[in-house]
Amino acid sequence: MDDARRTTPTWARYALLVLGTAAMLFAVGGRWDIPVAAWIFPVLLLRFARTGRAWSAALWILLANIAAAMFWVYESAMGFNVVIIAGAVGLSALQTLPFLLDRLLVGRLRPWMSVLTFPAAVAGSEFLITLLSPFGTAYGSLTVTQYGDLPLLQVTSITGSYGVGFLIAWSASVIARFWERPSWRSARGGGVYVAVLTAVVLGGGARLAFSPGGGATVRIAGVSPGREVTEALHAALGRVPGGRREVAAAPPSALRPAMTAVEDDLLATTRREAEAGAKIVVWPEEGVKTLEPDEPAAITRARQEARRSGVYLEIGLGVYSTAAPAYGRDETVFIGPDGRVLWTYQKAHPIPGSETFTPGDGRVPVVDTPYGRIANVICYDADFPDLMRVRADIMLVPAHDWREYGRAHTEKAALRAIEGGYALVRQDSEGLSAVFDDQGRVLAATDYFTTDRQTMVAYVPTRGVTTVYDLVGDAFAWLCLLAVAALTVLGLVRPAKRR
Incomplete structure (x- = not known):
């Protein structure tokens, strides 16, 4: 890389860094994402790294990644705390490694090998982020920036979410090589990439166009409590100083009327949607907030309503308890038309730095029904692909977000539908609710902040498909890790070439 350093002015190098960092701010999986920015920033930062010394370039790119992570926290209104900041720095260090490895190995490997390293x-x-960190794909996945490009996203049914990131980074590597050494050989490598990307997009388009349709569907209603009763409950909880422990210990008379009003609203809406033809009704995460002594009564009322209306009913419960250390539970209860409880599921991945719940065991419940195999996770659980690899036809995802993050979080969940080959119903109490089919197409959607009636209705296919990713799991990702290890060893034993 000596020639590149000599021929690239210092001002040009740092212009690459600034422009690359600016582009990366809009490719972090947040509400201000610009899809093309995810294809631009790796090119600029890769070129910056290759025209400077390895470790100083890595330090600058680490700072750029930290800036992008902090920007994501800001635009998502997550709130800064020690856990969030430490997590952002750790993820940024992991995201810097590909740039460092490329810089160290590009002069030691054959051209085709160096192009594939990054x-x-x-x-x-x-x-590794999904394996080692508590953040899953909430942050650090390039694939989520391409929401809406359904032909491209179909590759995730084979590779998982890592395939799109591979293609974006491969594009950057090919462009950086041609930028560095314009030649017929470099152009030929670019032609190979274009052929692969074209095959992926055409194959995805064919999957969308020729997928079998016209199968059986079931009417599903997602219902959230009305704005008036929701705001009244927020006000009642706000009058109790402290957290969940203090709420659990507060006089029941101060909270029970507002909690009961929300529950009554959900039960009445469930009855209305059942009369309109819904066979499955889904409440959002913590749709009913209840004191622990009142939980059995809340479940009993829901069972009675499911039996009366003849529907499958999933209720979300936020339970306030005086028992340390969690002081409560975040759970769902799925009830059959006969009033039987078919499962009780506790959230497996509480949000780090925000939720103190004790995690559930991570066993995703699945039950056979006349409307296919129905499964369930809660909100943030859907950011973990391994947890979501379930043989199901319909995945229910009750959720509870907020204005700045609800839409982005729901869009991320669409990837799980494509990977898993099932329809996905995400009922978000304070965000964007949506239903996706097994190819990521939106069947219905409603935004809490733009509509007065908090109800979403969709006719959902009752039969999913078996995907390659469902069968082989993270084989593609493991192959990538093995390739990186092999290329690193090979690069270490080969002498560096002056370029």
Whole structure:
């Protein structure tokens, strides 16, 4: 890389860094994402790294990644705390490794090997984030920036979410090589990439166009409590100083009327939607907030309503308890038309730095019904692909977000539908609710902040499909990690070439 350093002015190098960092701010999986920015920033930062010394370039790119992570926290209104900041720095360090490996190995490997080092490392780092961090794909996945590009996203049914990140990084590697050494050989490598990307997009388009349709559907209603009773409950909880422990210990008379009003609203809406033809009704995460002594009565009322209306009813419960250390539970209860409780599920991945619930065991419940195999996770659980690899036809995802993050979070969940080959129903009490089919198409959607009636209705296919990803799991990601290890060893034993 000596020639590149000599021929690239210092001002040009740092212009690459600034422009690359600016582009990366809009490719972090937040509400201000610009899809093309995810294809631009790796090119600029890769070029910056290759025209400077390895460790100083890595330090600057680490700072750029930290800036992008902090921007994501800001635009998502997460709130800064020690856990969030430490997590952002850790993730940024992992995201910097592909740039460092590329810089160290590009002069030691054959051209075709060096071109594949960066994309394999990017896909591998995204996979490691889901394995090693408590953030899943909430942050650090390039794939989520491409929401809406359904032909491209179909590749996730084979590779998982890591395939799109690989393709984006491969594009950057090909462009950076041609930028560095314009030649017929470099152009030929670009032609191979274009052929692969074209095959992926055409294959995804064919999957969308020729997928079997016209099968059986079931009417599903997602219902959230009305704005008036929701705001009254927020006000009642706000009058109790402290957290969940203090709420649990507060006089029941101060909270029970507002909690009961929300529950009554949900039960009445459930009855209305059942009369309109819904066979499955889904409440949002913590749709009913209840004191622990009142939980059995809340479940009993829901069972009675399911029996009366003849529907499958999933209720979300936020339970306030005086028992340390969690002081409560975040759970769902799925009830059959006969009033039987078919499962009780506790959230497996509480949000780090925000939720103190004791995690559930992570066993995703599945039950056979006349409307297919129905499964369930809660909100943030859907950011963990391994947890979501379930043989199901319909996945229910009750959720509770907020204005700045609800839409982005629901869009991320669409990837799980494509990977798993099932329809996904995400009922979000203070965000964007949506239903996706097994190819990521939106069947219905409603935004809490733009509509007065908090109800979403969709006719959902009752039969999913078996995907390659469902069968082989994270094989592609593991292959990328193995490739990175092999290329690193090979690069270490080969002498560096002056370029």
